[in-house]
Amino acid sequence: MGFMHKDILGLQFLTKEEIELLLNTAENLKEINSRDIKKVPTLRGKTIVNLFYEASTRTRTSFEIAAKRLSADTVNISASTSAVQKGETLLDTARNVEAMKPDIIVIRHGISGAPEYLAKRGSYSVINAGDGAHEHPSQGLLDMLTMREKLGSLEGRKVAIVGDITHSRVARSNIYGLTKMGAHIHLAGPPTMMPMGIERLGNVTVCGTIREAVDGADVIMMLRIQQERQGKTLMPSIREYSRYFGLNRDIVKLAKPDVMVMHPGPMNRGVEICSDVADGPNSYILQQVENGVAVRMSMLYHVSGGDLATE
Numbered sequence: 325m326g327f328m329h330k331d332i333l334g335l336q337f338l339t340k341e342e343i344e345l346l347l348n349t350a351e352n353l354k355e356i357n358s359r360d361i362k363k364v365p366t367l368r369g370k371t372i373v374n375l376f377y378e379a380s381t382r383t384r385t386s387f388e389i390a391a392k393r394l395s396a397d398t399v400n401i402s403a404s405t406s407a408v409q410k411g412e413t414l415l416d417t418a419r420n421v422e423a424m425k426p427d428i429i430v431i432r433h434g435i436s437g438a439p440e441y442l443a444k445r446g447s448y449s450v451i452n453a454g455d456g457a458h459e460h461p462s463q464g465l466l467d468m469l470t471m472r473e474k475l476g477s478l479e480g481r482k483v484a485i486v487g488d489i490t491h492s493r494v495a496r497s498n499i500y501g502l503t504k505m506g507a508h509i510h511l512a513g514p515p516t517m518m519p520m521g522i523e524r525l526g527n528v529t530v531c532g533t534i535r536e537a538v539d540g541a542d543v544i545m546m547l548r549i550q551q552e553r554q555g556k557t558l559m560p561s562i563r564e565y566s567r568y569f570g571l572n573r574d575i576v577k578l579a580k581p582d583v584m585v586m587h588p589g590p591m592n593r594g595v596e597i598c599s600d601v602a603d604g605p606n607s608y609i610l611q612q613v614e615n616g617v618a619v620r621m622s623m624l625y626h627v628s629g630g631d632l633a634t635e
């Protein structure tokens with residue numbers, strides 16, 4: 325089966341088989357990242373523009389590294405240092421970039437739907453690198469790759485996702501992806517950060533406490549409070565948030581003994597996660613970052629029409 329999409333806008337738009345294809349390709353490509361010469365000619369001659377309207381360390385850097393490992397040419401545009409500061413619209417920026425004939429635009433934007441808006445108007449492929457509180461598909465994929473490496477099948481696995489669910493595009497992509505893979509999602513967070521009706525997305529249970537969500541879990545995924553997306557303060561104090569929804573060693577003990585502790589980053593140590601857990605033996609946080617390069621190589625490869633099975 326080939327990958328039939330021009331764009332990757334979210335895991336809600338992909339089938340289980342398409343997600344598995346992206347993960348399998350990432351697994352195959354990962355080996356390149358530990359070679360002495362970390363470069364293959366697969367995307368030679370392709371031009372990839374990273375168009376970032378919001379701050380990023382992991383996603384932007386790893387998309388650039390992924391493109392370079394596949395021999396594509398990359399250009400980075402950051403809204404803070406571009407003509408966006410002079411009032412240029414997203415569409416005008418995209419039209420001007422399109423005039424320079426890129427093959428792929430990787431976009432991060434604060435508005436949900438911005439990647440889809442560009443995808444409908446351009447001849448280039450679009451990869452969503454995070455749009456508002458909507459989706460962060462590359463993060464969802466790298467999270468699933470990290471889980472699959474340790475757990476094998478995700479069917480029937482219990483995944484606890486804890487924190488600011490309402491404003492988290494990471495939570496949404498993981499919920500879409502993991503439920504397609506047969507995992508059970510258990511959510512916990514303050515009621516002010518829990519969207520109404522989230523259970524309707526499938527195999528999703530909303531828990532009253534972090535203890536209930538983590539009990540017997542195979543994976544605990546902690547989320548940062550997305551203060552930049554909250555119009556008003558949604559919790560009494562950081563200390564209280566940490567007390568009720570922070571992950572510490574005592575809470576980890578409620579999960580399976582070999583539970584995977586994950587966090588998409590950036591972490592707020594001492595708020596949603598204690599340092600001894602973030603740096604402890606159950607932590608897979610840096611493996612997530614490592615897998616981010618392979619997953620983004622796979623995404624770039626597939627939207628470029630690559631088909632490893634037939635090459």
Ligand code: CP
Nearest residue numbers: 380381382383588589
């Ligand atoms: N996880 C994630 O999206 O991190 P960055 O904001 O650093 O890209």
